[in-house]
Amino acid sequence: MNVVPISYYLVLSAILFGLGVVAFVFKRNIITIFMSIELMLNAVNLAFVAFARAHNQLDGLIFVFFVIVIAAAEAAVGLAIVITIAHNRRSLNVEKVDLLKF
C-alpha cells in the first residue's frame, strides 16, 4: 500500500485555507463568514494532523484537539453575537455593522 506523501495533505490544507480566506474577505453574509472561519480552522487542523503523522509525534494531534475545543467555544459565543445582531438590525449583512470606527 502506497503511503500518501505529506505534500498532498499540505496542498489540500492550503487550498482549503485559501478558500476560507477568500470567502472571509468577499462574502457579506455573517453566517457565511463564520463558516469560512471554521473552514480555515479545519484546514489548519489538517496540516497539524499531517505533520503529526509524518513526524510520528502526538504533539500535533493534541493541538488539533485544542483547536476543536476552542472552535466549539468560539462558535457558541459567535453565534450568540450573530443572533443578537440579527435581532437588532434585522439583517445579516456585515457591511451594515460598522459603527465601531473613527
Added chain:
Amino acid sequence: MPMLDHLWIILALPLAGAAINGLLGKNWPKSAVNSVAIGSVSLAFLVVVETVREFLQLRPDHPVVHSYFPWMTAGTFKVNFALQVDQLTIVMLLTVTFVGTLIHIYSTGYMAHEGGYYRFFSYLNLFMFFMLTLVLAANIVVMFVGWEGVGLCSYLLIGFWFLKQSAISAGKKAFITTRIGDFGFTIGILLLFWTFHSVDFGTIFSQAAGMPSDTMTQAGVLTTICILLFTGAVGKSAQLPLYVWLPDAMEGPTPVSALIHAATMVTAGVYMVARMHPLFSRAPIAMLIVAVVGAATAFYSATIGLVQTDIKKVLAYSTVSQLGYMFLACGVGAYTAGIFHLMTHAFFKGLLFLCAGSVIHAMGGEQDMRKMGGLRKAIPITFWTMFIATFAISGVPGFAGFFSKDEILEAAQSGPHANLPLWLLGLVAAGLTSFYMFRLIFLTFFGEQQFDEHKVHVHESPRNMTIPLIVLAFLSIFGGWFAAPKLVGGTNYFDKFLHPVFAAYAPTIARDSEHEPTIRVLNPELVPPGIERSPVEELLHALTGPPVIVGLIGILIAWWFYIRRPDLPKKLASSMYGLYTPVLHKYYVDEIYAAVIVRPLLWISTNVLWHTVDEGLIDGTVNGSARLARETGGKLRELQSGNARSYASWVVVGAVGVTALLLGIWMKVH
C-alpha cells in the same frame, strides 16, 4: 532679658505686625488694625531704646555681633543670619523706629477713609521689618535681603491705589529703575566675596584694612567693588542718573512718601556707603565719583524743584537734592556729616511730607500749589510745623538742617578730601533749596486764596495727624543741637558718638588728621594753629558762613517773587523761555530715557522676542509637533472604517507579508 543679646526681637515685632494685619486684618475694625500696627512699631522703638541703653552702658569699642543661625553654606561660602549693633546702627535704628512710629500714627488719620486699610498697615509694618533688617545686618547678604525687601514694600506702597494706572506705572518704574542699580550691587557683593572670601562686615573690613589703598592713578579691586556698590546706592537713593523713579513715587499715599521716599528707605544708599567706609576710604576714585554724583544731583534736582507746581513733587526733588548732599558728604570723607544730615533730613523732610499730606487732606485732595494760597489761618498747626521744617531744610541757623548742612559744606570746603568746585555746587544748591522751599510756603500759605471757599471746605487735620507733626517739628529744631557746642568752639557730640565706627578702619594716613574729630581745625589754612578764636568769634563765624548767607538770599528772592511782586515769576518765565521750558519739563530726561532705552527695548521685545522668537520659533516648534501628530493620526484613523471585511483584508495582507518575509529570510539562510 538683655535686649542686646536678642536683637532679633526688633525685627520680629514689625514682621509679626505685618503678618497679623495682612493675614487676619481684612474684616477687623480699624481700631484693631491700628493697635496691631502702631503697637508693633512702638514696641520695636522701645526695644531699640532699651538696646541702646544697654549698648551705651557697655560702650564696646567694636560692634556687638550676634549670629543667630547659619543661613546658607556651600563650600567655603558661609552666610549666617547675623545682626550687629554699633553707633552707626544705633543712629539709624532710633531714626527709623521713631519716625516710623510717628508716621504710623499719622497714617491712622490720613488713611482713615481709604479702602484696603489693613493692607496699607501690613505693608508699612513689613517695610519697617526690612528696613531694620538692612540696618541691623552684620553681613552684606543679610543687608541685601533688607535692601531688596524695602524695594518690594516701596513698590507695593507706591502702587497702593492699584486701580489708578499712573500709580501702577510709578510702582513698576520704581522697581525696575532700582533693579538697574541693584544689578551693580549684586555683582559688587559677588566681587566682595571673591576678594575677601567672606561676607561678614567685620572680616571684610579687617582684611581691607591690611590691603594697600588704591590711589587716584591706580584703581584696583577695591575701587571696582566700591563703584559697583555705589551703583546700587544710586538706584536706591535716587541719584543721577537713576533718580527718575522718586518723583513718580509720589503717586503713593503721602505717609508712604514721608516714611519711605524721604525719611528712611532712600537713605539706605547713604547708610550703605557709610557702612562700607573702610572700602570707600581706600578707593579715592570711587570716593570722587560718589562726591561728584552727590553734588551734581544736589544741584540738578534743586533746579527742577524751582519750577514744580505739585506740592509733593517739589518735596520729591528736594529729597533727591538732599540725598545728593549726603553722598557729597560721604564722598569727601565726612561720613558722620552725611549720617548727621540723614538723621536731621529724616526729621524735617518727614515733617514736610506729613505737612504736605495735611495740606492735601485739608484741600480735599488738591496738590497744585497754584490753587491753594492763604491757608495760614485755616490750618495753623500745619502751617507752623511746616514753616519750622522749611527753616530747617533751608539751613537757617538754630534749626536742625543748619548744623548738618553746614558740616557737609565745611567738609567739602576744607576737609581732608576737600573739593572746591563741588563745594560751590553744594552752596548754590543750598540757595536754590531755600528758594524753592519758601516758594512752596508762600504759594501755599500766604497770598490770596486761589480756590473757591464754597467748594473746598478747608479744615485742620485730626489730632492723630497733628501730634506727629508737632513732635517732628520739635525734632526739626533740636535734632541738630548735638552739634551746637561746636558753634562756640566746643565738641560736636554727634561726631564724637560716631567716631569709634569711622575711626576703627580709617586709612592710616588719614587717621592722624581725623584722630581728634571734635575740633574744628580741619583746614589749617583757615584757622592757623596757635590762633585760638574766642567762643563769640566762633559763633559769629559760623552764623555768617557762606551757606547761611546763600540760604538767606534764597529766602529773600522767594519773598520778593511770591509776596512782594507776585507778577514777576510769570514775566521772568516768559522772558527766560529758553531756560524755563527745559527745566519745567525736567530737562526732558524721562522723554530721553523713553526714546533711548524704553522704546527700543519695547520694540525689540515686541517684534523680535515676542513675534519672532516666541510666536515663530517656540510656539512654532510646539504647535508644529502637535500638528504633525494630529495630521498623521487623521490619515491613519481612516483605516479604521468599522468594516469587518476591510480589517480582514488587512489581516490577510499582513499575514502574506509576514510569510513572504520569513520565506525570504529562510531562502537567504539556505
